Amino acid sequence: MGRAITFRSVAEMPPLAISLDDISHNKTGSWRYLRPVYRNKIPPCRAGCPAGNDIPRWLALVAEGRLTEAWKTIRENNPFPGITGRVCAHPCEAYCNRKEFDEPIAIAALERHVADEAFALHDEPPSGERRREKIAIVGSGPAGLSCAYFLAKQNYPVTIYEAESQPGGMLRLGIPSYRLPRDVIDKEIDDIVRLGVEIKTGYRVGRDIDLERLWASYDALFIATGAYRSRPLGIPGEELPGVLAGLDVLKAINTGRKISLGERVLVIGGGNTAMDAARTALRLGARVTVIYRRTRAEMPAIPEEIAQAEAEGVEFLFLAAPQKIERVHGRLRVHLIRMQLGEPDKSGRRRPVPLPNSEFVLEADALLKAIGEDPDLDFLAEELETSEGIVIHNERGRLSRAGIFLGGDARTGPSTVVEAIADGKAASKAIQRYLRSPSRTASALLPERFAPEKIKLNTSYFAHQARVPVLELPPEERQHGFAEVKAPLWLEDAIVEAQRCFSCGVCNACDNCRVFCPDVAISRVNGLYHVNLEYCKGCGICAAECPRGCIDLIEEGR
Amino acid sequence: MNRANFVLPEIELMSSGHLGCQGCGGALAMRYVLKALGEKTVIVLPACCWTIIAGPFPYSTLKVPVLHTAFETAAVAASGVRAALDIQGDTETTVVAWAGDGGTVDIGLQSLSGAAERNENILYICYDNEAYMNTGIQRSGATPRFAWTTTTPEKNPKAERKKDIVAIMAAHRIPYTATATIAYPDDLIRKVQKAKSLQGMKFLHILAPCPPGWRIASEDAIKIARLAVQARVFPLYEIEDGERYTLNAPHEREIIPAEEYFKLQGRFAHLGPQEREQMQQEIERNWARLQRLVQMKAPSDDGA
Ligand SMILES: Cc1cc2nc3c(=O)[nH]c(=O)nc-3n(C[C@H](O)[C@H](O)[C@H](O)COP(=O)(O)OP(=O)(O)OC[C@H]3O[C@@H](n4cnc5c(N)ncnc54)[C@H](O)[C@@H]3O)c2cc1C
Ligand SMILES: Cc1ncc(C[n+]2csc(CCOP(=O)(O)OP(=O)(O)O)c2C)c(N)n1
Ligand code: SF4
Ligand code: SF4
Ligand code: SF4
Ligand SMILES: [Mg+2]
Secondary structure (H helix, E strand, O other): OOOOOOOOOHHHOOOOOOOOEEOOOOOHHHHOOEEEEEOOOOOHHHHHOOOOOOHHHHHHHHHOOOHHHHHHHHOOOOOOHHHHHHHOOOHHHHHOOHHHHOOOOOHHHHHHHHHHHOOOOOOOOOOOOOOOOOEEEEOOOHHHHHHHHHHHHOOOOEEEEEOOOOOOOHHHHOOOOOOOOHHHHHHHHHHHHOOOOEEEEOOOEOOOEOHHHHHHHOOEEEEOOOOOEEOOOOOOOOOOOOEEEHHHHHHHHHOOOOOOOOOEEEEEOOOHHHHHHHHHHHHOOOEEEEEEOOOHHHOOOOHHHHHHHHHHOOEEEEOEEEEEEEEEOOEEEEEEEEEEEEEEOOOOOEEEEEEEEEEEEEEEOEEEEOOOEEOOOHHHHHHOEEEOOEEEOOHHHEOOOOOEEEOOHHHHOOOOHHHHHHHHHHHHHHHHHHHHOOOOOOOOOOOOOOOOOOOOOOHHHOOOOOOOOOOEOOHHHHOOOOOOOEOOOOHHHHHHHHHOOOOOOOOOOOOHHHHHOOOOOEEEEOOEEEEOOOOOOOOOHHHHHOOOOOEEEEEOOO | OOOOOOOOOOOOOEOOOOOOOOOOHHHHHHHHHHHHHOOOEEEEEOOOHHHHHOOOOOEEOEOOOEEEOOOOOHHHHHHHHHHHHHHOOOOOOEEEEEEEHHHHHHOOHHHHHHHHHOOOOOEEEEEEOOOEOOOOOEOOOOOOOOOOEOOEOOOOOOOOOOOOHHHHHHHOOOOEEEEEEOOOHHHHHHHHHHHHHOOOOEEEEEEOOOHHHHOOOHHHHHHHHHHHHHOOOOOEEEEEOOOEEEEEEOOHHHOOOHHHHHOOOHHHOOOOHHHHHHHHHHHHHHHHHHHHHHHOOOOOOOOO
């Protein structure tokens, strides 16, 4: 087979013109000037996820109903799928290629589904010997816990020092249970404890134990103390009874304390704290108005939360700001002024400026301040400088003393859960690098983001199909309790939704390339594809017909 | 669903190293047809590109017997092979006459009509690349109106419409007539398998894009076949006993303007707006006619 045949005389030829062999000696690869190369790419959803969640890989598992494997796959990059599946602002979905086709994949809802289905599953403790170097982490929010998780998986002994009586940080203290049920937090923290991480609650570093003591007993430190100092309004009357920090109200309610706010509540601010303070006050029976100095478009809160608050009956007053608070006959008189948007400020948003002669007054029983929080890093004073409340940290997250690292909201100011997870993961890597060679100074901590790659999709192979809707508790039923607002998906819906994923840039062995090659030059072994370059003529059909852009055509060298 | 994955028979009876050009639609069509038919197949091959693709003496690209024959004789030579096999008691082997559009709609038409009239038990496949490609892109009866070929240059493009060979074959009331193309391999294979299961004359018309002859990029060969279907230039349908029509594609929601199909092809680059409009109208008329045929009820007893 595959030989070139030469006849030296007529006698050697067959009596009829009949073929004696196939044509495989004819190596048509020599015709080629473009070479197909299989190369998976980073899909936009993954690049859009700060934690680098490998989305198409686990969606493919969900599509086949393999939920346990999907859970393990998510947890390679994110220890908290049940939490992020519920409260993450899911930037991944904003980048999903499917949005140009019909609607983005419901990535967050699927992530939650995977976590819910895995509720009884736990990580295996890592095998192998424990390492000698010990690490202490200050703060048990998502940043600290994520760092602990990734270090524990590498067999490092980790101890977390937490000021409060329970671990979880803002997950537990800030985010109310109607968005994040407590058993979900408990479960996902328990998974980390099962890896051997020790959490010492009731230790406020700087009060109950000082940093120098920790530094003396551990080989590296990670500071992830979040941002708890509520920003003052800076107006007269701020100290009056009835004027409270929104975050303090949330902390009280979320830790089971009973408080009463009265019938009429004003909330100042437009971020997550403002939304949750308003929705919590509503659930305590108040009529609530959120007052924000810009417009809805500039609100930093997660849009979904704004919509939910509105559906529940929270009122909004845009382009207004308080100027002075008085207390008259046991109630608050809040003097406000109308605002208008002027020139863009540093953040790129248009700066609100007061509209002259537009003062007005609102009465209320309570006013909740929720215009932002700053990190409180006084216990670290020597280690860093601050400027306008933002920490200036050295060497991209490493503090001036080698071996002490800073991350999460404490580094960035108020941010998001997934950013905190990404910081914790990056810190775990930086700490490992530092422990391997402590003398090296440049231990980067900033999360490493995946760069999105150009992916040429061939959408002829995809059918239009609506995104699965995520059902919500009817607003009337939400008002008087703290039951979870968003409903879970049914398994059937989850599978169908996961099947909508294009698997952008990630070969899923659909076989198109092999099916369409006119030269039978592509083979598949164990789901992996191989081009036989002896015969491939370089027509480019495989690359053009790959639905998900996994094949590049590169020019052959001359 | 996204996973419109094709699951084709694994068997490969066409070998790498064949002499088809980059992106040859005819080569791919043969690959699919042999996947559908399997080893017990004889291919009868008149003069056409495939004479070359099949390899020069003493080699063969195909792992099934091939009989090379004269340009106008595909159907009659296949009829002869069928008769010889029948005499040997081999009723299992499928005899395929595999001819180009020139060999089918022009020079081979009388031989084809004779075999159809005799209802020979063969499968006649015309792979249609819409010109005499093997000899250097001359017009055939199957070349579309206004298309450029070397014998219908831009200044004097083809004036006549494409001959409707499927209608001609349906008029013979043979058991099975169908259209197919390489962008829909599952549909193509299903039709070949169906033809194989039927006794008597079967005719399959496969649109097989030719990158050099159509002046397209080789990587667009599948895309252009898909666009031909979606633009209703080449609808996919089947006809049983010359009367029962079934439409397979395109679905109403997939339909695109013919311009999408023309604009990728150099052979239509010279078309002015008027010609393009005329082509679109011709497509609409053909489509309306096909719709009527699909809706037409066949009489319950054929009486043939
Ligand atoms: C009301 C509210 C709602 C939010 N909603 C969302 C949302 O829906 N989606 C989203 O992505 N993000 C949301 N966020 C933001 C998110 O919760 C935070 O960005 C995230 O929790 C930051 O994680 P972290 O680990 O850096 O800090 P934290 O979660 O704040 O954890 C810090 C921990 O350190 C502890 N600590 C502080 N000081 C000390 C000390 N000196 N010694 C020991 N322990 C100390 C604290 O008690 C706390 O447990 C919300 C925030 C708030 C306030
Ligand atoms: C009687 C006769 N006339 C002319 C030819 C030259 N010839 C060989 S192949 C061919 C064109 C075939 O065209 P088509 O049937 O469309 O097949 P294609 O090459 O396009 O695949 C011609 C004219 C011939 N072989 N025999
Ligand atoms: S379709 Fe799938 S792989 Fe592509 S961006 Fe969306 S979720 Fe990611
Ligand atoms: S389809 Fe086949 S011949 Fe064409 S480039 Fe791909 S591997 Fe090569
Ligand atoms: S066509 Fe399908 S099998 Fe081939 S590379 Fe693309 S995704 Fe993978
Ligand atoms: Mg031809």
